[in-house]
Amino acid sequence: MLIRLLIFATLVLIASCASQPQGEFVRYYEAKTDKPYDDVLAELEVAIAEHNFRITGHSRVGKVIRDRGTPDFPDYDTIQFCNLTHAKILLQMSPHAVKYMPCNVVVYQFEGKTIIKTHLMPTDTDHPELNAFSEKMNETLMKIVDFAAEQ
Structure with missing residues (x-):
């Protein structure tokens, strides 16, 4: 009986260690190009505006690190953008979508x-409505x- 209890406890412990944490799987879309870096940034600004979004932030992480004393550090940029009409629709469908x-x-x-x-x-x-909205938004993001x- 004690051996069965030990085996059961061991199996439960192994199973609990092997389980994956709860959470969402995040999908990414990526493109690569030979275009100069600054041209890509300029084209992004144009594309964002053409799809009726407004840039809300631009972090030039690589430039700031270079400015702080690492002269050969490569470029890294993040650009945040939003469309308040889309945001309102999204948040009315699901307040949790703010993430x-x-x-x-x-x-x-x-x-x-x-x-x-x-x-x-x-x-x-x-x-289903959120899924449909997300599919359209994903198409826009990919464009x-x-x-x-x-090129």
Whole structure:
């Protein structure tokens, strides 16, 4: 009986250690280009505006690190943007969707390429209207990234 109890306790312990934490899986969309870095940033600003978004923040992380004494540090930028009409619709559907705002695109260089990347909204929730909204928003986000990457 004691051996069975020990085996059972061990199996429960192993199972609890092997389980994955609860949480959402975040999908990303990425494009790579040979275009100069500054051209990609300029194209992103154009694409964001053309899709009726307003830039709400631009963090030039690489530049700031260079300015603070690491002269050879590469470029890393994040651009945040929002459309208040879309935001209102999204938040009326689900107040918890605030975690997807503002939209965000990162730009950096890796192995000779400029990389443009954004996270996509989930399309597999229990809320069909939110899923449909997210699918449309994801299409827009991908178009913005693709425009900035086009040669």
